[in-house]
Amino acid sequence: MYIFRRISVCLLFFVFYSNAQQETLKWHTEKNFSVQGKIQGDRTLPYRRFPAEMRSKVREPVWNLSTNSAGLYIDFYTNSPTIEVKYQVKGELAFPHMPATGVSGVDLYVLDKEEKWLWARGNYHFGDTISYKYRGFKADLADKLNYFRLYLPLYNSVKWLKIGIDSDTTFSKVDTDGKQKPIVVYGTSIAQGACASRAGMAWSNILERKLHRQVVNLGFSGNGRLEPEIIDFISDMNASVYVLDCMANFGSGKELGPEEAKRRLKQAVKDIRKKHPDTPILIVEHAGYSNGEVQPGRLHTYTVLNVATLEVFNELIHEKIPAIYLLKKEAIGLGIDSFVDGTHPNDFGMLQYAEAYYTKINEIEN
CATH class of the missing domain: 3.40.50.1110 (SGNH hydrolase)
Incomplete structure (x- = not known):
C-alpha cells in the first residue's frame, strides 16, 4: 500500500509539473505564421498544396496526395530557449519502407550568422497528437531573435498545428512568398x-x-x-x-x-x-x-x-x-x-x- 501511494504521488506530481510547464508556453497557430512553399498561397488552405478549385480538375488520387504537406514549411523568428510543436495528422503515421519521422514528422532548422542552416534535434512523441520538443540551444542562439524553419510532414495531411514558446519571449512570422520566383x-x-x-x-x-x-x-x-x-x-x-x-x-x-x-x-x-x-x-x-x-x-x-x-x-x-x-x-x-x-x-x-x-x-x- 505504501509503494502504491508513493507511485500515485509521483504520477500526480508528473501530471502537475507537465501541466504547469504547458501553461508557461505561449502558443501560436496559422493566425500568427505563414505556411510557405506552395503556389497561390492566399487561395490555399494552410496545410494544403492545391487551392480548393483544383479538386474538380484533377483525379481523386492526385487531390488526396495534394493534401499531404510535402515541401511546406513555416519560417519564424523567436528568442525562446524552448520550442514545442504539437499537431495532428489524418493518415498512417509510418509506412513499411519509410519511418514515422519522414511520413508524419516535422523537422526544425535554424539559420546561423554565416547564413548556414543548422539542424535542431527534437524529442518527439507519435500518437493521436504528435509533439516535438526542442531545447538546449547553444549560448550564441540564446537571448536573440533567431530565424527558424519548420518543415512539415512529407506523406501526411496536417489537421492543425501550433508552435509553443516560452511566455516571456518573442515570436514573429517571416513572409518570403512572392519575393523570388520559385x-x-x-x-x-x-x-x-x-x-x-x-x-x-x-x-x-x-x-x-x-x-x-x-x-x-x-x-x-x-x-x-x-x-x-x-x-x-x-x-x-x-x-x-x-x-x-x-x-x-x-x-x-x-x-x-x-x-x-x-x-x-x-x-x-x-x-x-x-x-x-x-x-x-x-x-x-x-x-x-x-x-x-x-x-x-x-x-x-x-x-x-x-x-x-x-x-x-x-x-x-x-x-x-x-x-x-x-x-x-x-x-x-x-x-x-x-x-x-x-x-x-x-x-x-x-x-x-x-x-x-x-x-x-x-x-x-x-
Whole structure:
C-alpha cells in the first residue's frame, strides 16, 4: 500500500509539473505564421498544396496526395530557449519502407550568422497528437531573435498545428512568398520525399536550403504523370525554373509506357512554353533502380524510358524550343547504396539528387 501511494504521488506530481510547464508556453497557430512553399498561397488552405478549385480538375488520387504537406514549411523568428510543436495528422503515421519521422514528422532548422542552416534535434512523441520538443540551444542562439524553419510532414495531411514558446519571449512570422520566383518541381514519390528519414532530407528541401530559394514540391507519389491539368496549374505562376521529373511513373504499365511518356512530356513542354516563352524547363531522366544490374527487367524499364526522354529532348532542340535542359541519370549518380527498397532513395540518395539539381540549376542560371 505504501509503494502504491508513493507511485500515485509521483504520477500526480508528473501530471502537475507537465501541466504547469504547458501553461508557461505561449502558443501560436496559422493566425500568427505563414505556411510557405506552395503556389497561390492566399487561395490555399494552410496545410494544403492545391487551392480548393483544383479538386474538380484533377483525379481523386492526385487531390488526396495534394493534401499531404510535402515541401511546406513555416519560417519564424523567436528568442525562446524552448520550442514545442504539437499537431495532428489524418493518415498512417509510418509506412513499411519509410519511418514515422519522414511520413508524419516535422523537422526544425535554424539559420546561423554565416547564413548556414543548422539542424535542431527534437524529442518527439507519435500518437493521436504528435509533439516535438526542442531545447538546449547553444549560448550564441540564446537571448536573440533567431530565424527558424519548420518543415512539415512529407506523406501526411496536417489537421492543425501550433508552435509553443516560452511566455516571456518573442515570436514573429517571416513572409518570403512572392519575393523570388520559385523553382517548381512536378514529379513522383521521390520528388514528394519517399523515402527520406525526416522531412528536411527530401531532396527538394535540401536543394531549397542550398540555394536559399523556395522550391515548390508538387510530387504526387505514383500519380505524378505529366497530366495537362497540373501543367496548366503550374503554368499559371511565374517560376524561375520548371522541373518535369515524372519518368519513373511511366514504367508501371497501366497504359503509361515509353510512347505515352514521350507524348505527354513533349506536350507538357509546349504547353508551358505557350505562357512562358523563355523560362528554363528542366527535363529529368529516370534515376534508375539499385537492382538493375542483377534483375534485367528492371534495367529494361528505366533504360527504355530514358531513351524516350532523350528522344523528346532532341526533338525539342531540333524544333528550336528555347531554354530546354536535361538532367541525365548519370548526373544524379545513384548507386546500390542509395536506395531503401531499390526504387526510393534513402537519405544518401536524396543528398545525391539534391547535389545533381544544385549543379544543374547553377549551370542553367549562370
